[in-house]
Amino acid sequence: MEQMAPSPAVKQLLEEVKRNISWEGFPADKLEKALAEALSALDSVKLHFLENCVGCAACAPACPYYYVSEKYGPVEKAELARYMYRKEGTILGKLLGPLLNAKKPQSEKDLDEIVEAVYRCTNCGACYVSCPFGIDSGLIIKGILGSIATKTGRAPTLIAVFDVIERKKLFLEIPSFMYIWNEVMKKAEQALGKPLPFDKKGAEYFLLVNMADAMFYPDAVIGAMRALDRAGLDWTLPSKPLAFRPPIAAVIGLQKQAKEMIKILDEDISKYEPKNVVLLDGGFVYPWLRFQMPKALGRRPSYRVLHIVELFEKLIKEGKLKLRQTDDKVTWHDPCQLARRGGVTEEPNFVLSAASKGFRKLPHHGAESYCCGGGGGIGCMNMEMLEQMGKLLGVSSKDLVASDKELEFIKKTAEHWSIAVKRKIDDVKKSGAEIVVTACPVCMHSIAGGSQLYGLKIQVRHIAAYIGEHIE
Amino acid sequence: MGYLGGSVTDVYSFAVYYFFWVAIAVFAFGAVYRIAKMVLFWRRVVKAEPRNRGVGAWIIGLIRTFVDPIIFSIKTKPHDFLAGMVALHLVGVIPLIFLLAHHVAFFAYWFSPYKIIAETGLWIPLSVTTSTLTITSPIEVKFVDSIWGPLTVVLNGDVLAILAILGTAFKIGTKVMEQIHGLRHVRWSDYFSLGLLLFILLTGYMAARHSTGTVTMDVGTYRTVLGLHILGAEVLLMLLPFSKYWHIVFGYWYGKLHEWYDLRVQKGLV
Ligand code: SF4
Numbered sequence A: 001m002e003q004m005a006p007s008p009a010v011k012q013l014l015e016e017v018k019r020n021i022s023w024e025g026f027p028a029d030k031l032e033k034a035l036a037e038a039l040s041a042l043d044s045v046k047l048h049f050l051e052n053c054v055g056c057a058a059c060a061p062a063c064p065y066y067y068v069s070e071k072y073g074p075v076e077k078a079e080l081a082r083y084m085y086r087k088e089g090t091i092l093g094k095l096l097g098p099l100l101n102a103k104k105p106q107s108e109k110d111l112d113e114i115v116e117a118v119y120r121c122t123n124c125g126a127c128y129v130s131c132p133f134g135i136d137s138g139l140i141i142k143g144i145l146g147s148i149a150t151k152t153g154r155a156p157t158l159i160a161v162f163d164v165i166e167r168k169k170l171f172l173e174i175p176s177f178m179y180i181w182n183e184v185m186k187k188a189e190q191a192l193g194k195p196l197p198f199d200k201k202g203a204e205y206f207l208l209v210n211m212a213d214a215m216f217y218p219d220a221v222i223g224a225m226r227a228l229d230r231a232g233l234d235w236t237l238p239s240k241p242l243a244f245r246p247p248i249a250a251v252i253g254l255q256k257q258a259k260e261m262i263k264i265l266d267e268d269i270s271k272y273e274p275k276n277v278v279l280l281d282g283g284f285v286y287p288w289l290r291f292q293m294p295k296a297l298g299r300r301p302s303y304r305v306l307h308i309v310e311l312f313e314k315l316i317k318e319g320k321l322k323l324r325q326t327d328d329k330v331t332w333h334d335p336c337q338l339a340r341r342g343g344v345t346e347e348p349n350f351v352l353s354a355a356s357k358g359f360r361k362l363p364h365h366g367a368e369s370y371c372c373g374g375g376g377g378i379g380c381m382n383m384e385m386l387e388q389m390g391k392l393l394g395v396s397s398k399d400l401v402a403s404d405k406e407l408e409f410i411k412k413t414a415e416h417w418s419i420a421v422k423r424k425i426d427d428v429k430k431s432g433a434e435i436v437v438t439a440c441p442v443c444m445h446s447i448a449g450g451s452q453l454y455g456l457k458i459q460v461r462h463i464a465a466y467i468g469e470h471i472e
Numbered sequence B: 001m002g003y004l005g006g007s008v009t010d011v012y013s014f015a016v017y018y019f020f021w022v023a024i025a026v027f028a029f030g031a032v033y034r035i036a037k038m039v040l041f042w043r044r045v046v047k048a049e050p051r052n053r054g055v056g057a058w059i060i061g062l063i064r065t066f067v068d069p070i071i072f073s074i075k076t077k078p079h080d081f082l083a084g085m086v087a088l089h090l091v092g093v094i095p096l097i098f099l100l101a102h103h104v105a106f107f108a109y110w111f112s113p114y115k116i117i118a119e120t121g122l123w124i125p126l127s128v129t130t131s132t133l134t135i136t137s138p139i140e141v142k143f144v145d146s147i148w149g150p151l152t153v154v155l156n157g158d159v160l161a162i163l164a165i166l167g168t169a170f171k172i173g174t175k176v177m178e179q180i181h182g183l184r185h186v187r188w189s190d191y192f193s194l195g196l197l198l199f200i201l202l203t204g205y206m207a208a209r210h211s212t213g214t215v216t217m218d219v220g221t222y223r224t225v226l227g228l229h230i231l232g233a234e235v236l237l238m239l240l241p242f243s244k245y246w247h248i249v250f251g252y253w254y255g256k257l258h259e260w261y262d263l264r265v266q267k268g269l270v
């Protein structure tokens, strides 16, 4: 595809995003506001996470970034939030200050430290299950620290761009995005050999294909459609994307905006009156739509939310989906958001066992699965991604970076990712698998990149693409 | 007028008859404060439909929630596990506090149902050879006939105190090392908390071993050391709600049960 020139919408978008981003300086007023907002959103669970850490560092080896440096252990990163909480939210902290590690950020360097903690955390939840006290450091880091970093101007420009594209539905106005979408739909139609059942009302299954799904794994979109079609289900999909990767605001810690996006998405989906909404994305989209949505809406949605792998399991068990079993040496990588944060751990094993006699679990799987190191926005922080997105938006990669300091930060993040991913690659190596199947675009990108880096020859596939090819 | 009547004549009587109540009051206030704070911050939210994996999975999930971090710690930080978990918690401080014969007698004095530990024989003796309580008791050297059987060789005050002292000293050493490495979670208050624990263990050990081997104390010194031991324990009781020690009373149990509910019951993680 030819590179597109930037549309006026894109230019305006970049200007708007950059107005809120500044990687330099110390905006004391913005910090105060961000801090007050973070404290006002505390509940008893977050209070437990902030107050009951004993600093044993038992969680440290769980974290993919601990292997980059011990200063990236979960407790180390979450401590930055505790510093502020103690100073602002506790009487003893106010009285005894430094004795209790109670202090507020004072300088540009302090803010740099915060943003570094945020982008050395994938929110994988491995620290949560390995903490003897059930403390979810990831939630504190990506939630509280993330919102403070973004609101004081330190957000990766590219993710902020995606956020605005999503919330303003600008993807509909960006020609290259719509080109990709239409191409995928055209190919799907060819694969199915009949028109796609767009925009039906009241269907049993609504396949929520988002913009990112079409962009990152078109073969999975097509595979899912083949499966729904062959199983003879009453299904539909939107003729145009409803969101980019909802709610992408959550990746940069903008909880309020993420909730607003969820509300908009719910309204859009509800118009189709579906009984079930099926997701392809096993990244943060899954726990947000499956578990956070009722909280955001203040009621349960009128439909059930399930991931395509859950639907596959059901269809295979009911005999509606028949697979051609192979001998592929295949394994499953649990995306942290689908497994640890979403509880979907058994279904993929069942589905892949049905697809191949050569299926094997990774040495660390399910609740103990190793994180790929790419989540939480880290996967977006590399030159390759900037260049690709620059091309699609019709701008140079430099336009997607606010300053030299941000660029340096991105390079350092990518370097650290290359260390963090190694543990996962070693685990895959041990399994002897030749195909790694998973369900999250970031995991796919991270594992494929990591295996290239460490000389492991494997294929990385989305489960819907893999199963799509195994249908009898 | 003597100390048995309850007036303050030395550190010991001050700790037992006077400061005890101060410590209880501060602890009660702190505990109520912290629990009230949790209740106050509770927010009603609409929950998603839980993934139902059945009661069996819930029970296994509950066990795994408590056990998994222990296994993880054994695998990833064996030295920390041995010092922190085994020496300091499992065989050190916890049995020592709740089961040592001296403590059973002391607790039962204030809270008579605690006698059940003595009656069921669950108490652990001071040493493997003697269970004499004070310098004034006739000293008999014989193997203790404890419910713990041969386990008494390990399950006795001497061994446990030494393990607990080693564990606590190790934790203090770890904190120093972590601070040298520039890790930011080490707090000055950590040294106070652990130092206090070490002080209690050392004075307790000294008081308990007042009459054997090379160390012999007169009654006055004994009362002072024991008084300091009890005073230290009372300060620790006061500190419980305001420090990391809150985990024993509340944080640990709440945290694990919340995690179990969130991940295993609600999300169905197996
Ligand atoms: S978060 Fe948990 S495991 Fe980590 S240091 Fe704190 S208490 Fe220990």
Ligand code: SF4
Residues within 6 Å of the ligand: A062, A063, A064, A065, A073, A074, A077, A120, A121, A122, A123, A124, A125, A126, A127, A128, A137, A138, A139, A141, A371
């Ligand atoms: S959530 Fe994952 S990446 Fe973040 S601190 Fe915890 S273990 Fe590390």
